[in-house]
Amino acid sequence: MNNAPQIQAVIFDWAGTIVDFGSFAPTSIFVEAFKQGFDFSISLEEARVPMGLGKWDHIKAVGKLDSVDQRWNQCFGRSMNDDDVDRIYEMFMPLQKAKVSDHAEPILNAIDVVDALKDKGIKIGSCSGYPREVMDVLIPVAADYGYKPDCIVATDDLPQGGRPAPFMALKNVIELGVTNVAACIKVDDAVPGIDEGHNAGMWTVGLLLSGNEAGLTFEEYQAADETTLSVAREKARKVMQKATPHYLIDTISDLPQVIEDIERRLAAGERP
Structure with a gap:
């Protein structure tokens, strides 16, 4: 029996997704x-x-x-x-x-989730709205925290431009040696990043509470009661649903369950 994962790569945004809770x-x-x-x-x-x-x-x-x-x-x-x-x-x-x-600290459980994906043989891609000269500052600091994706594409690395076009995501596909875009997942906290994933033919996962739309600091998130979180979640959902992501979850901590479901759907012959 072949136990190799169906998913070949997960491509993450940076601010609000992996680092910088609230995208501040x-x-x-x-x-x-x-x-x-x-x-x-x-x-x-x-x-x-x-x-x-x-x-x-x-x-x-x-x-x-x-x-x-x-x-x-x-x-x-x-x-x-x-x-x-x-x-x-x-x-x-x-x-x-x-x-x-100053905002390079990984979001809760991000490193554990990423490392677990790597352990399954899944490649880790990334792309950002930041230009390369900003990424060159962010990358080594994030690496010191333990985040080392297999590929990093900045918004000005390609002459075609950035989101919502698919070029940064597809550059990851090429660099990572992915053979099927339907075996890729794009994870982002903003509508243009979800559109980017759709345009690249990938599964898309939107984040509600760690990113731009909720706009909570990590301290506010930790201190919030369920009513406060529900209001923030619905505020973000109204915006994120405009991009019709395949999944909406609170933070990257919830991604492992999504991975399992997408692998099940791929095994059943589904495509994004």
Whole structure:
């Protein structure tokens, strides 16, 4: 009997999925970059809306939010343009590089879950909305915590661009030697990352409580009663369901049960 796993690879997002509970490293820096670049204030909630996109595209998307665009027009008499995005991005990059290592601690049980997958012979891929120069800061710090994926793709590694297109996920497929995208799982805490997985032909798993949409700190998560968690879970679910992930779970701690179910479905001949 062949006991080899049906699943060949799991491809993880970084912030809000494996590291940085609540995805605070990028969102707080967006707020600061707008302030430094133009003395313009955005809220943490506004900064979170386009999460999952590459960071330049994220800044542009924040500028297109009705609430932000209205205030920007009040301040500057016009909507934000690409030169403005460039200026904010120039502010964002050194701030992000300086702060990202402060948010590199793995989310609860992430290392145990990843190591168990490796023990089953499953490859560990990863991709991020962070550009390569930020990833080059984050990667060694995460490695010191014990997180060492087999492949890492940054949002600017490919000329085709990042999410929601499938290119970063498919770059993982190529680098990991995966022979069937239907034997891959994409795990993410934001809609563009789930769309990326769908577009790549993979199973998709959305995370509700550790990521961007719930926006809880780890301390808030630990202290929360079930009513508080339920409200946060449903808030995130309303957003994440727009991408129709195959599974929605609270955190990576719940992934092993999903792995078992997908392996059962693959054995039965199902595809994503």
